[in-house]
Amino acid sequence: MKKLMDVGEFGFIKLISRLFLKKTGKPKIISGIGDDTAVIPFNRDNFLLLTTDMLLEDVHFKRSHPPYDIGHKALAVSISDIAAMGGIPRYALISVGLPKKLSLSFAKKIFEGIRRTARDYGIEVVGGDTNCSRKIVIASFVAGTVRKNNLVLRSRAKEGDYIFVTGTLGGAADKGKHLKFAPRLPEAQYLAGNFKLNSMIDISDGLLADLGHILSTSRAGALLWQDNIPLASKRENGIEKAYYAGEDFELLFTVPKRLAKKLLKSWPEKFKTKLSCIGQIKSGNFGLKAEDKNGVRKKLKAGGFRHF
Amino acid sequence: MKKLMDVGEFGFIKLISRLFLKKTGKPKIISGIGDDTAVIPFNRDNFLLLTTDMLLEDVHFKRSHPPYDIGHKALAVSISDIAAMGGIPRYALISVGLPKKLSLSFAKKIFEGIRRTARDYGIEVVGGDTNCSRKIVIASFVAGTVRKNNLVLRSRAKEGDYIFVTGTLGGAADKGKHLKFAPRLPEAQYLAGNFKLNSMIDISDGLLADLGHILSTSRAGALLWQDNIPLASKRENGIEKAYYAGEDFELLFTVPKRLAKKLLKSWPEKFKTKLSCIGQIKSGNFGLKAEDKNGVRKKLKAGGFRHF
Numbered sequence: 001m002k003k004l005m006d007v008g009e010f011g012f013i014k015l016i017s018r019l020f021l022k023k024t025g026k027p028k029i030i031s032g033i034g035d036d037t038a039v040i041p042f043n044r045d046n047f048l049l050l051t052t053d054m055l056l057e058d059v060h061f062k063r064s065h066p067p068y069d070i071g072h073k074a075l076a077v078s079i080s081d082i083a084a085m086g087g088i089p090r091y092a093l094i095s096v097g098l099p100k101k102l103s104l105s106f107a108k109k110i111f112e113g114i115r116r117t118a119r120d121y122g123i124e125v126v127g128g129d130t131n132c133s134r135k136i137v138i139a140s141f142v143a144g145t146v147r148k149n150n151l152v153l154r155s156r157a158k159e160g161d162y163i164f165v166t167g168t169l170g171g172a173a174d175k176g177k178h179l180k181f182a183p184r185l186p187e188a189q190y191l192a193g194n195f196k197l198n199s200m201i202d203i204s205d206g207l208l209a210d211l212g213h214i215l216s217t218s219r220a221g222a223l224l225w226q227d228n229i230p231l232a233s234k235r236e237n238g239i240e241k242a243y244y245a246g247e248d249f250e251l252l253f254t255v256p257k258r259l260a261k262k263l264l265k266s267w268p269e270k271f272k273t274k275l276s277c278i279g280q281i282k283s284g285n286f287g288l289k290a291e292d293k294n295g296v297r298k299k300l301k302a303g304g305f306r307h308f
Numbered sequence: 309m310k311k312l313m314d315v316g317e318f319g320f321i322k323l324i325s326r327l328f329l330k331k332t333g334k335p336k337i338i339s340g341i342g343d344d345t346a347v348i349p350f351n352r353d354n355f356l357l358l359t360t361d362m363l364l365e366d367v368h369f370k371r372s373h374p375p376y377d378i379g380h381k382a383l384a385v386s387i388s389d390i391a392a393m394g395g396i397p398r399y400a401l402i403s404v405g406l407p408k409k410l411s412l413s414f415a416k417k418i419f420e421g422i423r424r425t426a427r428d429y430g431i432e433v434v435g436g437d438t439n440c441s442r443k444i445v446i447a448s449f450v451a452g453t454v455r456k457n458n459l460v461l462r463s464r465a466k467e468g469d470y471i472f473v474t475g476t477l478g479g480a481a482d483k484g485k486h487l488k489f490a491p492r493l494p495e496a497q498y499l500a501g502n503f504k505l506n507s508m509i510d511i512s513d514g515l516l517a518d519l520g521h522i523l524s525t526s527r528a529g530a531l532l533w534q535d536n537i538p539l540a541s542k543r544e545n546g547i548e549k550a551y552y553a554g555e556d557f558e559l560l561f562t563v564p565k566r567l568a569k570k571l572l573k574s575w576p577e578k579f580k581t582k583l584s585c586i587g588q589i590k591s592g593n594f595g596l597k598a599e600d601k602n603g604v605r606k607k608l609k610a611g612g613f614r615h616f
Contacts (some may be wrong), residue, residue, distance in 0.1 A: 002412040012412075016419050020433045021427075028458060038434035040399060040451075043351055052449050054403035060439075094536045095362035095447045100313040104320075107312055111324050118328075125328045128348035129361045129447075130321055131368075139403045139437075140361050140449030143348075278534055 015079030034217065035154050036081040036201060037144070047151060049144040051081040056259060057135040067106045069179040070138070071113025077204070078120050078142035080249045084202040085153075086192030089185070090210045092118060094140055094223040097133030110138070121185060150192040152253070155217035157199040161254035161281040163222060164263070167273045169207055169248050171232025172243030178247035187271050188251055195263055200206035206244045210252055211288070214301025221286030224279035224300070227293045243300070254281055327346040342525065343462055344389040344455035344509060345452070355459060359389040363516070365443040373415045375578040377487040379421025383510070385524035386450035387429050388557045392510040394500030395454030397486060397493070399424060400433045400466045402448055405441030418446070434516070448471060457587075458500040462563070463525035465507040469562035471530060472571070474583045477515055477556050479540025480547030495579050496559055503571055518560055520610025521598070529594030532587035535601045551608070553582040562589055 004012055017034060026141040037051035055077070057063060062068050075092060082089040094114060118125050123142070124192055166187055172178040184202070189199055199218060203210045207229070215222055232248075250273075255263060260277060267275045288300045312320055325341045332572060345359035365371060369378050383400060390397040406415055420495040426433050431450065441607070474495055480486040481527060492510070499505055511518045515537070523530055538557075558581075563571060568585060575583045596608045 003408065004406055004412055004415055004424050005408040007412060007437055009440075010414065016436070016438075019419055038399065038401065040434065048356075048434060048451075050399060050401055050449070050451060052401040052403045052440050052447070054405060054433060054445070054447060055440055056405050056441045056445075057526055059405075059441065091346065091358060093346065093358055093360040093449065095360045097362055097364050098312055101310065102312050104310040104312055104315060107320065108323065109325075110329055115327055121589065125341070126348065127341055127358060128324070129360050130316075130317055130324075131364055133364045133445070134443065135441075137362070137364075137405060137441070137445050139360070139362060141447075141449035142403060143356075143358060143451065152511060158607070166608075214338060255473065277412075302428075 026290060035082045037174060039085065039146070039151065042154060046147055049082050049085055049146055051078050052139060052141045053077040054137065054139045056137050056184045063136070065179055067109035068113040071110040072117045073179050074138040074140050075114050075117045075123070075142070076181060076183050077249070078140045079117070079123070079185060080202040080204070082142055082144040083109070083183050083185040083188035084200050085146055085247040086150040086197070086200065086246070088141050088145040088189065089123050089145045091119055092140060093124050094125060094128040094138065095132045096128065097137040099134060099136065100132050102136070109294070112251055119130040120197040121183070134150070152192055152197045154199050154201045155212050156257065157214050157218035157220050157254045157281045159281055159283050160257050161198050162257055162260040162277050163211070163224070163254050163279040163281060165203070165207070165230065165250055165252050165276050165278050167248065168230040168232040169203065169250065170238055170245050170293070172247040173245060174233065181249045183249060184251045184273070187273065189250070190268065191253065195255055195259055198254045198256065202252060203248045203250045203252050206246045207252065208243045208288070208300060208302050209246070214252070214254070215288065215302065219276055219284045221282040222279055222288050223282055224290040226290045228276055228278045230274060230276045242286040268273060327427045329556045332577050333448055338376070344392045345395070345549070347393065347454070347459065350453060354453040354455055357395045357454055359386050360447060360450070361389070362387040362445065362447045364445050371444070371458055373487055375417035376421035379418040380425045382446040382448050383422050383450070384489060384491050385426045385432070385557070386448045387425070388512070389495060390450055390452040391491050391493040391496035392508050392559060393454055394458040394496060394505070394508065395452040397429055397431050397450050397452040397496070399451045400431050400448060402433060402436040402446065403455040404436065404447040405439045406442050407442060407568055408411045410444070417525040424530055429491070448484065460505045460508040462507050462509045462522050465522050465526035465528050465562045465589045466564065467528060467589055467591050469506050470564050470565055470568040470585050471519070471532070471560070471562050471587040471589060473511070473515070473538065473560050473584050473586050475556065475558040476538040476540040477511065477558060478546055478553050480555040481553060482541065491557060492559045492581070495581065498576065499559070499561065503567055506562045506564065510560060511558045511560050513554045515560065516596070516608060516610050517536050517549045520558070521608065522562070523596065527592045529590040529592055530596050531585055531590055531594070531605070536584055536586045536600045538582060540583045
């Protein structure tokens with residue numbers, strides 16, 4: 001009997017996506033399953049963005065982690081998704097499963113973490129559901145809006161686009177950044193408001209996996225300039241971690257070549273996070289390759305963290 | 309050290325609610341935490357409704373239940389919430405945690421159940437999140453709309469209102485109805501569109517618990533006519549089950565006395581589910597009482613199913 005692990009997470013997602021795309025006919029939505037958020041008609045100037053993420057104890061966090069950070073992360077992952085569409089998060093709902101013997105103080109601190117992050121990012125927490133479970137599980141739902149002009153999908157990368165990434169990659173697990181990361185909302189707002197981005201995604205599954213999502217939905221290839229990739233660690237396997245480790249929650253995006261220089265020059269210092277130009281979009285049959293400083297190219301496989 | 313079970317589910321919800329109401333200041337929302345769904349400004353004629361529910365293996369369902377029914381229920385509970393506001397469900401997102409050794413066929417059938425229910429109720433499934441977990445967990449998030457004129461809150465019951473309920477109560481656990489129930493969306497649409505309802509809620513925690521939510525938010529009391537309560541079972545403890553057992557997902561609502569007769573007379577046969585007038589809203593200091601056919605009154609305690 002086939003098990004979930006036999007098809008893997010992305011295989012299962014593809015399978016479910018087909019199920020829903022096949023049967024509901026032509027969707028009224030602008031973009032549904034297969035981007036960071038769903039994009040839905042809202043009003044004259046804005047689309048509505050809807051996204052959900054689930055955090056599970058012993059998968060995404062441990063009971064020994066600070067409950068405050070767990071609450072933060074539960075909301076921050078969804079904020080990061082909204083940001084990657086060029087949007088602004090507005091409302092959140094939180095469903096939790098909590099062990100009945102969990103200390104009240106731990107449970108409260110999870111919600112205090114959620115509350116502070118909601119406040120910091122201008123979000124109203126408007127509802128939720130509480131249940132009893134053996135392990136802690138938190139599902140966040142965030143509704144946001146995006147000005148129609150600012151909407152950035154992952155599927156519109158164009159041959160010749162330069163590929164950019166914010167911050168550094170591969171250090172999420174080492175430094176506990178995966179719990180404390182700041183969603184790149186101001187950066188994404190600046191980018192989507194001032195530049196014509198062709199595609200954007202947040203890096204949750206790893207650089208190659210998420211670049212892979214851009215490439216497969218855009219039917220494109222890419223050449224990465226390996227030495228331009230901003231590594232969190234200079235150690236031997238730093239580049240491997242940057243390629244394959246998940247949960248950096250940095251922005252990965254592509255812009256027309258003619259805008260690249262202006263973008264780099266005008267990047268506001270206030271963001272503190274740096275901006276790196278790490279490669280170029282190629283045609284679909286180019287595949288995915290990395291070039292080192294000597295001009296030697298090698299093929300890469302788009303892949304990253306899978307839950308099963 | 310205080311544990312969650314020491315304050316109980318409703319105690320914990322109250323505590324979280326205060327946390328969010330206290331710190332976010334005056335909300336722009338019409339109604340947030342403390343109703344079946346959040347109610348948010350949308351466009352000239354409609355509000356946006358947002359709701360979330362989480363289903364957990366061994367709490368809400370067992371692995372031995374049909375996966376199709378599990379998927380159905382995951383969405384149906386949220387549809388029921390939207391219906392109870394007088395609204396129409398539009399979009400859904402589903403976050404799941406699934407064991408990696410779960411059979412692919414079981415996992416697919418959960419989603420087929422979700423898909424069919426989505427189709428039956430005119431909902432587009434537009435996104436989700438998949439994760440690995442030890443036990444199955446499904447969080448649904450549904451966004452709907454409600455015509456401003458049709459919005460029904462739980463907090464506007466008025467003294468003198470007659471109290472109505474659809475269907476029969478207390479049979480959910482016995483007959484597996486808790487997995488297969490049909491959310492009362494057509495009934496709620498008919499009611500909200502044709503009558504001025506003062507309050508409505510869906511019965512998920514039990515008649516007395518959910519009536520208790522109406523009474524406490526409306527600062528009202530109620531007298532129940534015990535022999536009018538539609539019991540799922542005529543057995544000895546039928547009335548106890550109707551009072552305290554959860555998951556009936558029937559509609560509980562109140563209307564001004566002058567509309568009661570018209571409502572009962574014009575109730576469309578096509579609904580098949582029956583409509584019962586079970587009592588009257590009283591002033592807050594009346595409390596909650598039940599009267600039997602001999603006119604004997606006894607005090608009731610508003611309570612019902614708690615997760616912890």
